[in-house]
Amino acid sequence: MTAYVAELAWVDGAIQPDVGLEVDPSGYLVSVTPGAGTGTGERIPGLVVPGLGNLHSHAFQRAMAGLAERAGPEGDDFWRWREVMYRFLGALTPEDVQAIAAMLYAECLRHGYTAVAEFHYLHNAPDGTPYADPAEMARRILAAATDTGIGLTLLPVLYRHGGFGAAPPGPGQRRFLMDIDAYARLCQDLAAVARIGVAPHSLRAVTPEELHAALAIADALGAATPVHIHIAEQEREVADCLAWSGQRPVEWLLAHAPVGPRWCLVHATHISAPESTGLAASGAVAGLCQTTEANLGDGIFPLLPWLDARGRFGIGTDSNVSTSPVEELRWLEYTQRLTRRRRNVTATRAGASVAANLLSTAASGGAQALGRQAGAIAAGRLADLVVLDTDHPALVGRSGESLLDAWLFSGNSSPVRHVMVAGRWVIRDGRHPRDTEITAAFAGTMRRLAAAL
Incomplete structure (x- = not known):
């Protein structure tokens, strides 16, 4: 198991503090425990929401x-x-x-x-x-x-x-x-x-x-x-x-x-x-x-x-x-x-x-x-998680569900900081580990298409 403690997480329809999350090797959440205190495992600052x-x-x-x-x-x-x-x-x-x-x-x-x-x-x-x-x-x-x-x-x-x-x-x-x-x-x-x-x-x-x-x-x-x-x-x-x-x-x-x-x-x-x-x-x-x-x-x-x-x-x-x-x-x-x-x-x-x-x-x-067992932070669901930076200008000073309202209805820069798919981090600090390679390949394709069209 991999253990985390989310500073805040949106669980059971409410923003809850100190939520313990355990993820099994296949990428599923096996336990979600609000009020877990400091707990063990990696602490995740910010607000964790379902992907x-x-x-x-x-x-x-x-x-x-x-x-x-x-x-x-x-x-x-x-x-x-x-x-x-x-x-x-x-x-x-x-x-x-x-x-x-x-x-x-x-x-x-x-x-x-x-x-x-x-x-x-x-x-x-x-x-x-x-x-x-x-x-x-x-x-x-x-x-x-x-x-x-x-x-x-x-x-x-x-x-x-x-x-x-x-x-x-x-x-x-x-x-x-x-x-x-x-x-x-x-x-x-x-x-x-x-x-x-x-x-x-x-x-x-x-x-x-x-x-x-x-x-x-x-x-x-x-x-x-x-x-x-x-x-x-x-x-x-x-x-x-x-x-x-x-x-x-x-x-x-x-x-x-x-x-x-x-x-x-x-x-x-x-x-x-x-x-x-x-x-x-x-x-x-x-x-x-x-x-x-x-x-x-x-x-x-x-x-x-x-x-x-x-x-x-x-x-x-x-x-x-x-x-x-x-x-x-x-x-x-x-x-x-x-x-x-x-x-x-x-x-x-x-x-x-x-x-x-x-x-x-x-x-x-x-x-x-x-056809994917996801869509909520709950035991038995895939650990598809998005971490919002609560210090981002769009969210800073907000609490509870006001964080969600601010995310959807303010600003154009994204407060998404980390993203996990099936238990694996794929975005860290707003970046994909293959950003440079992916962007270069896309740019090459776009230039070739521009010349061909």
Whole structure:
């Protein structure tokens, strides 16, 4: 066992002093003891909080940030952004993907994410030809996660079509395509070396038969295998789904698939009240990616009806225009304030901390979506821990849950000092041990891409 004593820790919904923590060799907390006094083992100054799971990432898009921020000849929207993304994909090599993913994951760790669900659909060479090893690109993601120490749930994506009703894919989608048999082999191969889930890309990219084939693959991997899908992100997607099926995307999914707690519905931005009620009752997690949804002009998730229905949510970085959980959660609260024209809209009761509610819900939902025993500081959970510097200008002078409110709602410099993933320190004093190497590889990739684009 490795023993620690946290000066302060967020345990059982309260900030508690002198919390003893014992971590076993496999990275799980075996005991959490508030009021342990000085105890034995390393003392951890500051506030220890649960690490957050990043439940939706497309790592390669970290290198795209800023490339789609020029006005087009007509109105700009998600669909025009997607064309920029397709052009960008033509230049990416496997080595580029590994360098970009490592940079992203190191940044996520420094900001307080301890694990990531990588929604991985970049399978093939630029001309659409499968690599000699069909898992080549996935192995690059695995290597980046190993190099940085972030917890990884790898989500190989099944992508077959260019639109509802099995519309043929376009040239820009050829790097994503994989048939069902190849997809099943890929999932089986990766499951031997990584925590994985299955990810039918969207209802527009798979047919109902292909969706159920993907679910059969998930079942073969284990009943708890995560299932993630993009859904109802764009109003046009809702209209196209209605034209195809006579039902809205979430309405169709609830009627035709066994949606339940292992599911994560990414975005679900445009959902009706009945859909919200039905989806919340299923126990599925809504995967909210506020900075990307804002960047793309997707719309605003109906958070308050979702919470009223006891819906679960987690947060993700998606296109990685931001790598900070603080920014995702601020946007989540602030968009609701703007639409409702009032403050503290996600507080659960008078006097309750907004940050405590957002953080605990997002930590729990993220852990569920990643299929990871984390999300809280408790015996039996993974020791995914974030240490906040209580002397940081954003936090100094605060106490109790006011520390959490100050973390989420003040300043732009991060008070994250140390980060532990599954019992191993991966960030110390705000730095990753491989920062220099990771940054140099990323810089080389970015310069090469700039010359190629």
